[in-house]
Amino acid sequence: MLLVRLNPTRLILACILIGALVAIIGSLGGSGSGGALLLSLVFWVSVVEGCVALVAGAELSNAKWILPLKRGLLSVYPLLLFFAFLFLLIWPQMDLYSWTKEPGLWLNKGFFVTRSFVLLLLAFFVARMFARESLAGGSKKNLFAVIYLLVFVTSQSLIAFDWIMSLEQPWFSTLFGGYFFVEAFYAAIAISIIIYIFYARKAAGSEETLRDAAKMLFGFSLLWAGLFYAQYLVIWYGHLPEETGYLIKRIFPPYAFISKVILALLFILPFIGLLSRKLKTVPVVTGVLSLCVLVGIFLERFLFIVPVVEMNIAIIVVEFLALAILFFATIGSEDLLLPALPDGGAVWRPAKSSGMPKLHN
Amino acid sequence: MSPDGIRSSHSSTPGSGAPGSGSQVEVDVLAAMRKPGALYWFLLLVCGSLFMVGMALWAYQMTRGMGVAGITHPVGWGVYITNFVFWVGIAHSGTLISAVLFLFRAGFRRSFNRSAEAMTVFAVMTAGLFPLIHLGRSWYFFWLFPYPTQRLLWTNFKSPLMWDVFAVSTYFTVSAVFFFIGMVPDLAIVKRFSSGVRKWFYSALSLGWKGSQVQWKHYNQLYMFLASFATPLVVSVHSVVSWDFAMSIVPGWHTTIFAPYFVAGAIFSGTAMVITLVVPMRRILKLERYITIDHFESIAKILLFTSLIVTYAYIVEYGLAFYSGSVYEIGIFKYRTFGHYRFYYYGMLLFNALVPMTLFVRSLRRNLPYLFILSILVNIGMYLERFVIIVSSLAKEYSPYAWGTYKPTMVEVGITLGSFGFFFTMFLLFTKLLPVLSVTEIKEESH
Numbered sequence: 001m002l003l004v005r006l007n008p009t010r011l012i013l014a015c016i017l018i019g020a021l022v023a024i025i026g027s028l029g030g031s032g033s034g035g036a037l038l039l040s041l042v043f044w045v046s047v048v049e050g051c052v053a054l055v056a057g058a059e060l061s062n063a064k065w066i067l068p069l070k071r072g073l074l075s076v077y078p079l080l081l082f083f084a085f086l087f088l089l090i091w092p093q094m095d096l097y098s099w100t101k102e103p104g105l106w107l108n109k110g111f112f113v114t115r116s117f118v119l120l121l122l123a124f125f126v127a128r129m130f131a132r133e134s135l136a137g138g139s140k141k142n143l144f145a146v147i148y149l150l151v152f153v154t155s156q157s158l159i160a161f162d163w164i165m166s167l168e169q170p171w172f173s174t175l176f177g178g179y180f181f182v183e184a185f186y187a188a189i190a191i192s193i194i195i196y197i198f199y200a201r202k203a204a205g206s207e208e209t210l211r212d213a214a215k216m217l218f219g220f221s222l223l224w225a226g227l228f229y230a231q232y233l234v235i236w237y238g239h240l241p242e243e244t245g246y247l248i249k250r251i252f253p254p255y256a257f258i259s260k261v262i263l264a265l266l267f268i269l270p271f272i273g274l275l276s277r278k279l280k281t282v283p284v285v286t287g288v289l290s291l292c293v294l295v296g297i298f299l300e301r302f303l304f305i306v307p308v309v310e311m312n313i314a315i316i317v318v319e320f321l322a323l324a325i326l327f328f329a330t331i332g333s334e335d336l337l338l339p340a341l342p343d344g345g346a347v348w349r350p351a352k353s354s355g356m357p358k359l360h361n
Numbered sequence: 362m363s364p365d366g367i368r369s370s371h372s373s374t375p376g377s378g379a380p381g382s383g384s385q386v387e388v389d390v391l392a393a394m395r396k397p398g399a400l401y402w403f404l405l406l407v408c409g410s411l412f413m414v415g416m417a418l419w420a421y422q423m424t425r426g427m428g429v430a431g432i433t434h435p436v437g438w439g440v441y442i443t444n445f446v447f448w449v450g451i452a453h454s455g456t457l458i459s460a461v462l463f464l465f466r467a468g469f470r471r472s473f474n475r476s477a478e479a480m481t482v483f484a485v486m487t488a489g490l491f492p493l494i495h496l497g498r499s500w501y502f503f504w505l506f507p508y509p510t511q512r513l514l515w516t517n518f519k520s521p522l523m524w525d526v527f528a529v530s531t532y533f534t535v536s537a538v539f540f541f542i543g544m545v546p547d548l549a550i551v552k553r554f555s556s557g558v559r560k561w562f563y564s565a566l567s568l569g570w571k572g573s574q575v576q577w578k579h580y581n582q583l584y585m586f587l588a589s590f591a592t593p594l595v596v597s598v599h600s601v602v603s604w605d606f607a608m609s610i611v612p613g614w615h616t617t618i619f620a621p622y623f624v625a626g627a628i629f630s631g632t633a634m635v636i637t638l639v640v641p642m643r644r645i646l647k648l649e650r651y652i653t654i655d656h657f658e659s660i661a662k663i664l665l666f667t668s669l670i671v672t673y674a675y676i677v678e679y680g681l682a683f684y685s686g687s688v689y690e691i692g693i694f695k696y697r698t699f700g701h702y703r704f705y706y707y708g709m710l711l712f713n714a715l716v717p718m719t720l721f722v723r724s725l726r727r728n729l730p731y732l733f734i735l736s737i738l739v740n741i742g743m744y745l746e747r748f749v750i751i752v753s754s755l756a757k758e759y760s761p762y763a764w765g766t767y768k769p770t771m772v773e774v775g776i777t778l779g780s781f782g783f784f785f786t787m788f789l790l791f792t793k794l795l796p797v798l799s800v801t802e803i804k805e806e807s808h
Binding site: 170173 | 687
C-alpha cells in the first residue's frame with residue numbers, strides 16, 4: 001500500500017508538483033478544469049478535516065478504539081495547508097459561480113476566497129496544535145480538540161454553503177452544512193478502517209478495533225440515511241418549484257442511475273453488509289465497504305456539481321489520483337511533522353517482545 | 362459491562378440471597394423506598410393538586426368549547442402544541458441515556474438511566490394528553506387511529522399529524538418495555554426485602570426472576586436488542602414531530618434542518634430535566650455514593666454538546682434566511698427579533714445558547730447548585746423556543762391581511778401547569794414505588 005515514503009522536503013516537493021499540475025491544467029483553459037478542481041477540493045478537504053475531527057471527537061469522549069489508528073489519522077493534517085493554497089487556484093475560474101455577475105455582500109469574489117482561505121489555514125494550524133498535543137499526551141489536548149471541532153464544523157458548513165450550495169443560488173437548504181460535516185466524519189471512519197487494514201493491523205493486536213470501527217461505519221450509514229431523508233422529504237413534500245428544481249436535476253435522467261448508485265454505496269451496502277456481527281471483523285468486507293463509502297461520497301459530490309458546472313472526466317481522474325497518492329503516502333509516513341510518541345510508539349507499532357501492542361495506557 | 366454481555370452470570374444473583382441480607386447498594390436503594398417523610402407528602406400534595414386543577418380546566422374547556430382557549434385564527438397552534446413538543450422532547454433523554462450511552466459503553470449512565478427511563482415514560486404520557494386537549498372534542502380521539510368503519514373512512518396517512526400518532530405511540534411502547542425489562546432483576550431484589558401486599562406486588566412484577574445463568578443470558582440478549590431498537594426511535598420520533606411543522610410551507614417552519622435540530626433540542630431539554638430531577642433526588646434519598654460529581658460532569662458535557670448543536674441550528678437558520686433573499690424568510694426572522702415575541706426569542710437565545718456555554722468551565726460542570734439552576738433555565742429556554750417557533754410563524758405568515766397575535770388564556774396556562782403537576786406526581790410516585798437506581802448494574806460495576 002505504501003507507494004512513496006515522504007519526509008517533510010519530499011512532501012513540500014510533492015505538493016508543489018501537484019499544485020503546478022493543477023495550475024497548468026487550469027491555465028490551459030480547458031473546459032471543466034474549474035469544476036474538477038472544485039470537486040477535488042470538496043472531497044479531499046472533507047476527508048482530511050474529517051480524519052482529524054474523528055480523533056478529536058474520540059479524544060473528547062474517551063473512546064479507546066481509536067488509539068491504534070490515531071497516529072495514522074492525524075498524520076494527514078499537513079495536507080490542509082496545501083489545500084489552502086490549492087484553493088487559491090480557483091480564483092481565475094470563479095465564473096463557474098453565476099453570482100459573480102451580480103455580487104452581493106456575502107457572495108462576492110474577494111470575500112468568498114478570503115474567508116475560505118483563512119478558514120483552511122485556521123483548520124491547519126489548530127489541527128497541528130491538536131495533533132501534536134494529542135500524540136504527546138499533553139494536558140491541553142481536550143482544549144485543542146474542542147477548538148478544532150468548532151473550526152471543523154464552521155469550515156465544513158461554509159464549504160457546503162459557499163462552495164457547493166451557492167452554485168445554485170438562490171436555492172438553499174439549511175441542512176446542507178450539517179450534512180457535509182457528518183459526511184466528513186463518515187469518510188474519516190472509512191479511512192480509519194483502511195488504515196487498520198493496511199497500516200495498523202498488527203499494532204492493534206485484536207479484531208476489536210476493527211469491530212468498533214465497523215460499528216461506527218454502520219451507525220453513520222444510518223445517520224447519513226436519516227439526514228439524506230430529512231432533506232429529501234422536506235423538499236419533496238413542500239413541492240415548491242424553487243426547491244424541487246435541485247432534486248429534479250439530480251434524480252431524473254441523465255443522473256438517475258448515479259443517484260441510485262450513491263444511495264446504494266452510502267446506505268444500502270454498508271447497512272446490510274455490516275448488520276452481521278461476524279462480517280464486522282472480516283477485513284475484506286469492511287475494507288470493501290469503506291471503499292464503497294468513499295466512492296459514494298466522491299460520486300455524491302460529483303453529482304452536486306455536475307448538473308450546473310461543466311466537468312472534464314480526464315482532469316478529474318488525474319487530479320483525484322495525484323491527491324489520493326499524496327494522501328496515502330502521507331499516512332504511510334507516519335512520523336511526518338508529528339512528534340515522537342511518549343511511549344516510544346507502542347500505541348502505533350507492535351511491541352518488540354511479544355508482537356502485541358499496548359493499546360491502553 | 363459491554364453491550365455484548367450486560368451482566369455476567371457471575372454478578373449478583375438476586376434470588377439467591379437470604380431474606381433481609383443484602384449488599385450496601387441494595388440497602389441504600391431500598392432505604393430510598395421506605396415510608397416517605399413530610400416533605401414528600403407536601404410535594405405530592407402540591408403536584409397532585411396542580412394536576413387536578415389542570416384536569417378541572419380541561420373539563421371546563423370541554424363543556425364550554427374551545428373558545429375559552431386563546432387559539433384562534435391565524436394562530437391555531439398555541440401552548441397546547443408547544444406543550445406537546447416540549448414534553449415529547451423531555452422524553453428523549455431517557456432513551457438516549459439508557460440505550461445510546463449503553464451502546465457507546467458510557468459507564469456513567471448507571472447513575473441516571475432508571476430516573477431517565479421513568480421520566481421518558483411519564484413525559485410521553487404527558488405529551489400524549491395534549492393532542493387530545495387540543496382536539497376540542499377529545500372523546501373522538503379514536504378517529505386518529507386507522508380502523509374499519511361503516512362509512513369507509515380512513516385516516517389521512519399523508520398528514521404528518523398522523524405520522525405523529527404512530528411515532529409517539531411506538532416510542533411510548535418501546536420506552537415502557539425498555540424501562541420495565543431493565544428493572545426486572547431489581548424488582549426481584551425488592552421482592553426479597555418486601556412482605557405482605559408489597560411482596561405480592563413485586564413478585565408479580567419481577568416475572569419469576571431467579572437470576573439464573575439462563576435468565577441472564579436471555580436478559581442480556583433482550584436488553585441489547587431493545588437498546589439497538591430504541592436508538593433509531595429517539596431520532597425518528599422527534600424528526601416526525603419536527604415534520605409537523607417542516608412539511609408545511611409556513612416561513613420559519615419549512616426548513617430542512619428541522620429534523621436533526623429538533624432531535625438535538627429534545628435531547629438537550631431532556632438531559633436538562635434529568636439534572637433538574639436527579640440533583641434533589643440524590644440529596645433527599647441520600648444517594649451521593651452512587652451518583653457522583655463525576656457522573657454529573659459527564660452529563661453536563663452532553664448538555665453542552667447538545668446546546669452547541671442547537672446554537673449551530675439557530676445560526677444557520679438565521680444566516681440562511683438572509684442568504685436566501687426571500688422576503689418571507691427574512692420577514693419572519695426579523696419579526697422574531699423585533700416583533701411581539703422578541704423577549705421570548707431573546708430568552709431562548711440566552712438560556713439555550715449563551716448560558717450553557719459556561720459549561721466549558723470545568724468547575725461549573727462540577728458545581729451541583731449551578732447545574733441545577735442551569736438545567737431549569739435550559740428547560741425554560743427550550744419551552745420558549747417551541748413557543749417562538751410555533752406562534753411567531755403563524756402570527757405573521759404570508760399575507761399581511763391575515764396577520765395576528767396570540768396570548769394564552771388562563772385556561773391554557775392552568776392546563777399547562779396541570780401537565781407539570783401530572784409529570785412530577787408520577788415521578789414522585791416512582792421514587793417511592795420502584796428502585797431509583799439500577800442495583801444490579803451498580804453491583805456489577807463494583808465487582
